[in-house]
Amino acid sequence: MALLTYNTTVTLADGTKLAIGQLLGDGTDPTRDHQLPDGAVIAAINLAAPWPDEQAAYFRSISRFEAEWPLVECVVRARFVGDRITECGLGGVATVPLRMNAAESILTGASLSDEVIDRVATVCTDGASPLPETGYKVDLVKATVQETLERLRSTRE
Numbered sequence: 001m002a003l004l005t006y007n008t009t010v011t012l013a014d015g016t017k018l019a020i021g022q023l024l025g026d027g028t029d030p031t032r033d034h035q036l037p038d039g040a041v042i043a044a045i046n047l048a049a050p051w052p053d054e055q056a057a058y059f060r061s062i063s064r065f066e067a068e069w070p071l072v073e074c075v076v077r078a079r080f081v082g083d084r085i086t087e088c089g090l091g092g093v094a095t096v097p098l099r100m101n102a103a104e105s106i107l108t109g110a111s112l113s114d115e116v117i118d119r120v121a122t123v124c125t126d127g128a129s130p131l132p133e134t135g136y137k138v139d140l141v142k143a144t145v146q147e148t149l150e151r152l153r154s155t156r157e
Contacts, residue, residue, distance in 0.1 A: 057152035112153040
């Protein structure tokens with residue numbers, strides 16, 4: 001999630017550069033958790049520097065204390081001018097980490113009011129199509145996004 005939110009790139013041993021989103025794919029192929037070509041080796045991970053005055057928040061919902069794998073996780077990074085967000089990155093949850101572009105569009109230029117936080121959390125569940133046994137995660141996504149944005153807001157207070 002953090003690598004995706006921070007626009008990380010990877011360099012393969014043959015010199016090919018890939019954005020982390022390209023490496024992860026869009027999650028439509030459930031048989032693969034990455035799109036690394038067969039035989040390819042990652043030689044470097046290139047993490048961009050944080051924005052000046054960046055604020056970030058992370059929260060994960062887990063099923064037990066100190067669980068290794070979150071049920072849902074969210075990373076938000078933002079650059080503020082006053083109380084308004086000028087740039088942001090927000091990651092979501094799926095079979096692979098995904099950017100939440102619609103949520104980022106809502107956040108950019110907005111302040112973190114209760115209404116904005118609720119709207120962003122709702123947008124993050126739009127189009128969700130969970131399997132029957134994972135339907136509970138839709139509400140968990142919304143609650144996790146709300147908690148993360150509230151944590152980000154608390155860094156400003």
